Amino acid sequence: MIKSTVSFALARFVFVSCVALAVIITSLVSTHVVDLVNSEYEKIAKGEVNALNSSYRVFLNHHQILLKEQSEESLFVQGIMQPKSNIGKIKDYMEGLTLLGLKYEETLLDFEGTTLHSTALTQTNYKEFPWVKALLKEEQSSSVQVLAIDGQYYWCVAFPVIYNKNAEGVLLANIPLETIFAGQIDVEVLDGLMIEVIKGTQTIAKFGKQAVGTRQTIQWEDAGVSFNFTVDEAHRNNALSDLVIKLGSYIILAIVLTTLLAYLYGYRYFVKPIMALSQLTSSLDKGHEPNALEGDLRFMEFANLFSQFNLMSEKVARRERALKESYEKLSNINEELKQSESQLVQSEKMASIGVLAAGVAHEINNPIGFVRSNLEVLEEYFSDIEKYYHEFNDGLASEEDKENHKKLAKKYELEFLFDDTPPLIKSSISGVDRVSEIVKNLKTFARIDQVEKALTDVNEGLTATLNMVQNELKYNCKVHVDLQALPRVHVFPGKLNQVFMNLLINAGQSITEKGNIFVRTFVKEGNIVIEIEDTGSGIDSEFIAQIFTPFYTSKPIGQGTGLGLSISHQIVEQHNGKIVVKSEVGKGSCFSVHIPIL
Incomplete structure (x- = not known):
């Protein structure tokens, strides 16, 4: 009889056992995994479809809420009651109406359904639509329809204009059909999902790539349309194939590693591993850093035990470090949220x-x-x-x-x-x-910034701001103004005025008794430069790098938020500019705002 070493015999036994076990497990697990993945995939797909459908509803609900608020404007009632004398005001007012910051075509109908004014380029006769009549007869409190206008489809959202609890007219907005999908669909979702919008028997819109697979239909009876969501099964099949391949690879790798460990750790001592394990366990219990177990082991069981114990202790250490890192990240995120909240409140x-x-x-x-x-x-x-x-x-x-x-x-x-x-x-x-x-x-000074920049005279805004803060400065400051002729530039005038006000008030507050403030403007190296210099207390050089940090303030608790210079710095960066600070303790500070001339 041919004899073999214990390590070889143990390794051969482990190898054969693992192969047999792997075949059985692979067969069982593969079947179970396929069924489980199919079930979970359908749940996920259904959840994504329901989430998308809900987001579309939320999108329209938000627009409905804003349009309802607009319909309650008293000017519309006046315009319907006295259209000739108020039509000019209605035109001016409707030109500035937006929904969620976007400009849509809006139309005002009188009590007969006739159009009083519309911002749309194409006029539509809404008089004969049944839902218009229902709104005017107070049979409906609102309406959402899909209309075809000049070959384009729109979500038509409408609300009655109420006066003395009677519907005297209708205000409606036409929202392009594709707007509901803008920002609602992730590109990765569209890779495996096709969305069709059906009106009657006609497909009026389609989003995503062509897909073949499970279809889910959701009816919007109030709008007269339905959504068909088709989930592409090719993604699921590819995912299953990758999963099976990875599972087989991991099992083969595990078999090889287990066999090698059984062979290498066949001749190890028995007592020493137990003692080493006991000592290390005691060390971990005292909170010491884990050390890898090492020793001349006789049996494979101890080798596996040592290996698993080392992995476990390392995972525990990694998880502890990860928890500490997560705590630090959460603390930083919390501070950023506080900063964002404060900046939002300030704005x-x-x-x-x-x-x-x-x-x-x-x-x-x-x-x-x-x-x-x-x-x-x-x-x-x-x-x-x-x-x-x-x-x-x-x-x-x-x-x-x-x-x-x-x-x-x-x-x-x-x-x-x-x-x-x-x-x-x-x-x-x-x-x-x-x-x-x-x-x-x-x-x-009080101009509200447009969404886009406006061509502005910076000297005009600076002069207005000086007049606004004059009462704050006149008691202990003498203001010297030297404004040179400046070219008009595209800026956010209201935001720049906020920067000027912050710098002027800070300059005044730095002067404890009597002092001077020098305000200068000029052009230098392709930039408009606004200098605000004071003869106040000045800033220590070691703190200059921190003055634009949110919540940093040198004022007593309760007298400053630490956001003025931070917000000013962000506003100047929005204009692609910069703020330069020169300061000397006891002599004063000079803040220079540089705005590029474009």
């Missing part, structure tokens, strides 16, 4: 202030104009009265009449009135002009 505040300031300026401007006009007319009237008095006095024939006239004038202090009233009127006109200038500056 919302500035936007609200801008809207309020613009409204106040508009409301004040008209009565101020009336007051100034009336004062000028009053000045002319009083001048005529004074001329009449002197001419009448000179025209009196007798000295007695003149003497009586002078007595009456003295009694009623006419000479004093003629001397004192004109300066009072001029002073009042001057005050009204000052108010008008403040209103003009307020409107300039």
Whole structure:
């Protein structure tokens, strides 16, 4: 009988056993995996289809909510009741209407369904549509339809215009059909999914590549359309093939490794491995870093035990390190979320202030104009009265009449009135002009930025901002202004005004008693440069690198958010510009904003 070593016999036994076991497991697992993958794939596909369908509903619901808010605007009721006198206002108002920041074709119908005004290039007769009649008869509170206009399909979202609980008209918006898919579908999803929009028996839109496989249909009865979602089975079959190949590779690799380990670790001692394992377990229990188990082992069982123990301890260590890294990442993300939230709140505040300031300026401007006009007319009237008095006095024939006239004038202090009233009127006109200038500056400062940049005179915005913060600076600062002629550039004027205001207020706050602020503008090396220099306390050189960091502030707790310079830095970067800081403790600081001339 041919004898063999224990390690070889053990390795051969392990190899044969593993091969047999692998065949059985592979057969069972493959069948189970195929069934499981098919089941899970169908669940995932159904979930993706339902998620997409829900996202489409959410998309239309958001537009419906915004359109309903627009339909409640009092101007529409006035326009329907008195179309001739309000049609101009309706046109101007509807030109600025948007839904979720996008411009769509919107149409206003009167109580008969006739179009009062539409922003659409092509006029459509909505009068005969049953859903329009239903809205006007208050049989429906809203409507979503799919309409074909000039060969293009649109989502038609409509709401009645209600006055005294009666439907007096209809406001509707036509949203291009493909808009619902923009940003709703991931490109990777479309690789294995085909989406068809069906109206009646006609396919009016198709998205994704041609696919053959399981089809799921979802009806939108309220809109008169249905969605067909077809999941391509080729992706599933390829995934199954890859899974089976990987599973077989892993099993073969495991068999080879197990056989080698059985052969190599056949001659190892028995007691030493147990003691080494016990010592290492005790070390791990005390919190020490894991060390790999090593030894001259006799049996394969101990080798596998050592190997698995080493893998387990390393995984535990990796998981502990991963947990620490995850905690640090979560902490950083939390700080970023706080920063984003604070920046959003700051932007919302500035936007609200801008809207309020613009409204106040508009409301004040008209009565101020009336007051100034009336004062000028009053000045002319009083001048005529004074001329009449002197001419009448000179025209009196007798000295007695003149003497009586002078007595009456003295009694009623006419000479004093003629001397004192004109300066009072001029002073009042001057005050009204000052108010008008403040209103003009307020409107300039409070401009709400457009989605796109506007051609702007930077000096104009800077002057308006100076006037706005003058009351904050005048008590302890003397402002020196030197504004050179600048070319007009495309910028966000409201955001730049916010930067100027932040820098000017910071400059004023850095001056504790009395000091000077120098404001200069000029052109240098293809850039518009705005310099704001102060003679305040200055900034230590070791802190200059941190001043644009969010939430960094040198002010006492509760007196500063640490976001002013951070937001200003981001705004300047949006204009492809930069902020340069020069500062010396005890002498002051100089902030230079560079905006490229494009």
